[in-house]
Amino acid sequence: MHSLSAPITAPDATYYQQALSRQAQLTKPPGSLGLLEDCAVRLAAMQRRAMPKLEKIHVSVFAADHGIAEEGVSAFPQVVTMEMVKNFAAGGAAVNVLARHVDAYFEVVDVGLLQPVALPNVINHQAGAGTANFSRTAAMNDEQLTIALAAGRSAVERAVANGADLFIGGEMGIANTTSASALAAASLRIPAADITGAGTGLNAGQIDHKARVIDSALQHHHAVLQSPLDILKTLGGFEIAALTAAYISAAQQGLPVLIDGFISSVAALLAVGINPGCVDWFFYGHCSAEKGHARVLQALNAQPLLNLQMRLGEGSGAVLAVPLLQMACRLHNEMATFSQAQVSTA
Amino acid sequence: MHSLSAPITAPDATYYQQALSRQAQLTKPPGSLGLLEDCAVRLAAMQRRAMPKLEKIHVSVFAADHGIAEEGVSAFPQVVTMEMVKNFAAGGAAVNVLARHVDAYFEVVDVGLLQPVALPNVINHQAGAGTANFSRTAAMNDEQLTIALAAGRSAVERAVANGADLFIGGEMGIANTTSASALAAASLRIPAADITGAGTGLNAGQIDHKARVIDSALQHHHAVLQSPLDILKTLGGFEIAALTAAYISAAQQGLPVLIDGFISSVAALLAVGINPGCVDWFFYGHCSAEKGHARVLQALNAQPLLNLQMRLGEGSGAVLAVPLLQMACRLHNEMATFSQAQVSTA
Structure with missing residues (x-):
């Protein structure tokens, strides 16, 4: 570390x-x-x-599966993580369209799908076959955390090698708003209900269930939820760990970062907890409609560029804000x- | 009419x-x-x-001087209207830079400078040598209003002839937030203090003075402030009349419109008062930092795309939002x- x-x-x-x-x-x-x-x-x-100047934009989308999906916390089936990775590879997802519009370099990194996809343009950097279900056990072990963090650093190394002017991280992982809400609640020491939202489209009863799953896990792991890295290992997703390390690494290398939505902002919060100086290198693309995002942005003292009631992730809200930063430069x-x-x- | x-x-x-x-x-x-x-x-x-699709963007900036500037309601001297028209013609203003970024067609129309500028790329459509000081008399007569409205229609005719997919109107005119605040107060039947702001940079005492000038004018002209066209003739600026007619004309010709800031939104409010159906053809680029803008957007039931604490006018906040609409299409x-x-x- x-x-x-x-x-x-x-x-x-x-x-x-x-x-x-x-x-x-x-x-x-x-x-x-x-x-x-x-x-x-x-x-x-x-x-x-x-x-x-902001000419070369680097977009890395990190994808991973989540054991917590077993608890029925997402509106979509878990297989969608892998299906969306294929969609990213084929150029059909929202973030692909937006990346083309701003002429960004785009890559997708498998940090831990349940089953790897064999596609030439998906970077394989697997920390495991999905995280463990954190309602019962830590989401990952030390070795897995190390690999997931390295996946983020590698992406930034590629960005720097390509002469990027701006780094954007995106994420995909069914149930990852549950992981991110748990990480935010543990980091900010607030109840899950204060920060847990609809994710891809839960109703009020399902959101209550999701918050109860999180609060129960926070209680179960209470003794070990100390440092940001402990919290990340216990409740995190591989893709969130990759984002966290990528943000720190970009700041260490003097590469400006544009943060996306709720999940990315939680990774930014963890990054600032680990190495506070990185916050000076962050811009924030938008405030999303996901309930907890405004609270996390507030904790980061962030001024997001957009507020369009989006809640998609993938890096989409950050790439959408790129023309604003480019026009600010011009x-x-x-x-x-x-x-x-x-x-x-x- | x-x-x-x-x-x-x-x-x-x-x-x-x-x-x-x-x-x-x-x-x-x-x-x-x-x-x-x-x-x-x-x-x-x-x-x-x-x-x-939004490929061809047409930007027309309408410039005119205001008799009300005599009342000391602006932070900048009146000569700046003419100086900024030269800046538009030379490509050095904010809206020029933004228009280049989105590859928009750009034109500037003199609807009534105190002294015309002799530049080949400034369109001369003068309704008069500035409006009259509306604290004492109507800002314009019927003939002048007709000419100013025609300036807006002509711009839309050029946009349609060029195959534009989107019309953006901008404005320049020292003291035109005073005119726009008066127009909004008269249209919404609210006191000037509820809507009068800093414009280009007044302090609190100067804003109070500006609101008093407006309230006094509203009282003086009370009997004639009936229809939107009466209000426009009495308190308007030539550039605001041009924008009003341009918005109606664009809607009549099926050309979508992207509205800019406070002054443009007041023109949109007048346009809707004159011909309500035009509102269906409007998008709103941003909510500005100028005090009255949020109130006028609310009256229009508008959902602006951006809120970046801008307060420049010129069409800048609308052109800035163009990539968002383009990415929405893609x-x-x-x-x-x-x-x-x-x-x-x-």
Whole structure:
């Protein structure tokens, strides 16, 4: 686990100040581009560039199965995890369409399907054949956790090798909102009912059942739910562990990250718990309709770019926000200054 | 004014139902793409296409000066209207950068600068040398109103002739949040203080002054503030009249419209007051930080796509939302169905 705690360099303060100063000179009332100004200035500081750019976008979707699915906590059958991996490989899922629109590099990583799929464009990095049912036992053992974390780091290594300007992680795993809700409840020390939502489409009674399954597991594992890594091992999914390590690794390598929805944000929360400096490298694509997302974003002090009542995962809400960040850069780089355009100031 | 009341055909109900049915078959939990699903389905109905598309985007920015600027209601000097028109013509303003990013056709129309600018790429459609100061007299006369309305219609005619799939109107005019606040207060029959905001950057005392100027004008003109066209003539700006007519005209010609910020939304409110059917053809780019915008959007029953604390105008918040609508279309058109991808349903 040593690499998780390796130091993270903060974005550059000089480039930050220089970019702030440029924003004040552009032909617009000060602050009138709102959150886009902050995005451009932060990216300049991260990239150590006067003119930030987001040309190469890297999207890694991590997929894994969950033992907790046995408890009847999802609206969809477990086989859908594998079926959707095939759909990602064939380019038919929402995240594929969005990745094509922003010309992103796209890959899907099997971190632990029940049965591996034999497809040339699915990266095999299996930590196990699904996690164990965490209502009874820890979701994974130490070796499995190590492999799942390594899957996230490997994805970031590929992104860096490809010259990526931005890393986006996505996830797929039937029952993974149950795992994420349990992780969030344990991390934030709140009851499951405060954070448990409909996932792919549960009704009110099914959501109550899901929250009871989580609270019972939190009670069962109470003594071992101490550090973020303990929590991740006990309640996590392999794909959530991969995301957690990917976010830390990206920050360690100075690669900006765009976080997606509820599950990705829970991984971000764990990442910040493990290595707090990584938070400086995060942007947040959206606030989803999944009940717990707003609460987790609040804990991260996040300002999401979109709020479109989405609840799909896969990285979709993050990829959707890419054009906003790209336009924030172009506004910063291409707008005329008051003096260039000979426009009077206030 | 006859053309303003010409009938508007509603978007096609059969294409609407067909698109709804397709959304239910795509490989995602039902409803999980949130507002994007609604956008794609509505566009299919407007375009009478099974597969909606947004390739050609037409952006017309209308600029005009305001007599009410004499009352000290803006943070910027009046000459900035003309200076920004030159900036638009040179491609240096925020809306230019955004229009380039989405490959939109861009034009700027002078509907009434104090002094016309002699630039080949500024369309001259002057209704007058700025409006009159509405604190004392009606902002424009009947002839001027007719010309300003025609400027909006002409822009839509050019958009239709160019084969546009979407119309965006922008505006520039020092003091035009004062005009827009007065128009909104008169239309919604609420006190100016409920809707008057900082515009380009007033402090609290200056906002109070601005609201008092507006309330005093509303009282002065009380007897004539009856129909939306009376209100527009008395308190309006030439660019706001142009936007109002453009929105109605686009709806009459079956061209979808993407509304920008506070001023554009006030024009949309007036347009709906004049010819209610046009509302079915509107999308809303964003909710801005300008105080009155949320109130006007509420009156329009609008669901804006973005909320980034922007307050720039120019059409910027609408152009920024274009990629969201484009991705909504592509998701609708390109995602695999459950049966195509052999994915199990809930």
